[in-house]
Amino acid sequence: MTSALLLLQLADSAFPTGGFAHSGGLEAATQLGEIAGAQGLERTLIQSLHQAARASLPLVLAAHADPSRLAELDHLCDAFTTGAVANRASRAQGRAWLAAAAAAFGIPALGDLRRTLRASLDPGHLAPVFGAVTAHLALARADAALLFLFLHLRGMVSSAVRLGLVGPLEAQSLQARLAPTLETLRARADGLTEADLATTAPLLDLFQCHHDNLYSRLFSS
Template identity: 30%
Template sequence: MSGYQLALQQLTDSALPTGAFAHSLGFEAYIERGLVHDEESFGVWLAAFVGQQLTYSDALAIRFLYDGVPVGELDSLLTAQLLPRQVREASVKMGNRLLEIGAEIFPSPGLAEYRELVASGRGAGHQPLAFAVITRSLSVPLTEALAAYLFATVTSLTQNAVRAIPLGQNAGQRLLRKAADDVDAAAERASQLTPDDFGSVSPGLEISQMRHERQRARMFMS
């Protein structure tokens, strides 16, 4: 087993206390409108989210950091292009927790630099960038880092959907198996995109995420 494999498993484990269990990243608004209500309809939403928003924001940010774009520059770009307030705040809340956890268990000069940017107010501390800084310091190859991050996000969202819709545990596992192909496709697409593609996401997803801010009853923070 490669030296980074166990560390990567720890970083993507659902038990990592970043607060992912508290976020739907917009699918709860679809539940409220009756558009997501079962295994099939959630699978449609999940495929759209992975193929669009997750690919063109988080995955692309990870790739650009591996390409050598300064983390402070990418942090500013992510803050600007994550238009829905709750999704932006979710990225920052989970990112700051990951920075804190990483500083204790996977310290590195790159991680210390990013934490200093955040502490000084020159950065927000976004989740995909915190993840990428840690995985790059552990010498995780880009392709593996991308796939791991994307699938960890899919896993947390599916677990949240199992509780919220609700779905059975077997349905959750079927969804994860189907989503594996979407994750592979998203990682491949992110490796080919350009800076002009950064933030090119579906307006429908963003509008639904904005509606969630004023939803009367909800289980999730986003």
């Protein structure tokens, strides 16, 4: 499979990673009245992308560079992700991502990785697992980083549609407008390591922590 076709398959909404069950804190922020109109949504998405680029992408890139460090980076991610809701969501999505990739591509290394993770007490967080999986799939470093950011944005935009914040057409226009931001953040993160992990949008973390207290919920996080 060419890298272009691989990217298309991994980015396809039909690839069953369970990401659409999570809103990244968008549902809680909406119910708390923190998002006002399309402009407020766009501002929140930009903040969330910057957060992903500093709080997750360094772990993606480190695991991609050396998949043998997955357990070490996984526990670092666990210690860094202090919010219970975000931590739970990251674990669920990481394990689902690995399961889907192992089943879809039949690469022995991915099957071994999944068995090792299931037998261990490692949390299986999304960012380091994503990096290790894309390395085993021989996806280029830059492509892996851009794919991670794209999936983050796509998931948030999809959540916004289901929450009634924007319609499907407006959502696609918004996603297209933010495409240059993905490229910029990907390039900026290229020189980052796990030592550069940082929280850039603490309010989003606080909103997501409130998710379990919502009276009614569409999403798991």
